[in-house]
Amino acid sequence: MKYNYIAIEGNIGVGKTTLANKLAQNINARLILERFEDNSFLPRFYEDPKNYAFPLEMSFLADRYQQVKDQLAHGDLFSSNIVADYIIDKSRIFASINLPKDELLLFNKLCDIIYPTILKPDLIVYLHLSVDDLIEKIRERGRSYELNIKASYLEKIQNRYFDYFRKSSNLRIVIADITNKDLLNNENDFQIFLEMIAKEYPKKLIIARL
Template identity: 55%
Template sequence: MKQHQVMVSLGSNQGNRLALIESCIDLIHNEVAVVVKVSKIYETPAWGFESEPFYNCVLLLHTSKSPQKLLNQLLKVEKKLGRVRNQVAEYQPRPIDIDILTFDEDVVATETLQIPHPLLQKRMFVLQPLLDLDRNWVHPVLKKSIVQLVAETEDTSVIQAVHTLDSPIEKLALQPFNYIAIEGNIGAGKTTLASKLAEDCNAKLVLERFADNPFLPKFYKDQSRYAFPLEMSFLADRYQQLSDDLAQFDLFKDFVVADYHIFKSLIFAKVTLQEDEFRLYKTMFDIIHKEMPKPDLYVYLYQNTTRLLQNIKKRGRSYEQEIPAEYLEKINQGYLDYIKTQTDLNVLIIDVSELDFVKKQADYVFLLEKIQQATLSN
């Protein structure tokens, strides 16, 4: 599921304005939502009242939160930075001001929140940084482009670009890695993390086509009968998909994130196949494996078996509901045994048993930092 794209404005005209803006960006990214892009920071006159000039910018956020939940958490960030909102109608100086400008192409009208922001088109200190981030944005109510809104606004305020900041995502600088494979047991969250990482970092995404395999439901009902055709079909499909998908990219220039690595085929086959079947299977696998490019970073998400079973139940695939704990433990051991033997593969193991990187922004940031540390030590 794709994340929401949200534009948020920041403003400050008290204290160390730049430091407050930077602290606000860090707090939002670490506690609320992924900060993907930051516009230039502009010095602008106070709008609607007499006061010291402001520093203003606009952020592009990625989040799975609802508009109201996002607003509530942004207000907490304001409070942490010293903003006291009161019932006074007049504009006032403030250390930090956060406003949600846009939320996808949605129109929201509640007592506490209006999206798009009702004054957006009247404020040059919002329009110019919004133009920095997305020249193609169209106001969902006025049906006018951001370029038109800038040209038509009656706000003649003189605004000046004073600083340029990288977003926290841009600071990650995951080079020299161009190809990252994220692996894990059934239900570990590898597809969720790969999808989110690719979206946030503007990477090419390669997802395993597991749902199309006709042998999978049959295998869970009768493993001994369907294990060999299942593993052979998975191997053929993974080889075909990786060959097709990776061939589209320049692995020296593009950034590619995959939710599997071809070696998972051998790991699962070793658990599911009889000894003579596995020997035949491995012969085929070794031929295929030689042709596959190796990822620059192999991330293994470890989940304890109890949590795996909870995740499997939650996602509700009928054919997975009878998977025994013993099978999951064998798969996990297979991965760990494989990892121990890979002397020329850059491996990062992360225990995610106590993490929820979908609902808790701090947990996701923790994973990003682990991946960044792996790039720095490379």
């Protein structure tokens, strides 16, 4: 594997964690998975975004920072590769949507302090699906607090990711269109994905279709 640290990213419901698990098992890598199920603010945020956006984003930032720092500080003799189902900059992306201006200013000041200490992934793969497909997948997995997510919110998330990628000239980023692909259950699709991430990429934004 050309890249020691790969981050799988994407919108809500796209299948980041599922693919990260499968990829890590395939290449014998350590996993960094977002601990959203342990975050008590998440269901409350969907019920009352105005009052719970700031504590939600702060708690996610703290947890992501601690996870990445811990994993990168404690190497594994049997595995030099890392697969994550998020990038640390995800905190900034979601905060830019969910927080009012004054809270976002404070949040970004904190990010400016901690981000330079975090190693960036060697490769970021953003899994892309249409908003309609995302809504269908969200309904299929059936998390109660996600069922009322609006298409407009998913569109905002997608657009903020794309804005971030366009400005990140120092990162290798592949936007992979996975429409009509099943990377979990279809081994041919998964092999095509493995071939895609095995390629040598420059530090720029690449658009790919599986």
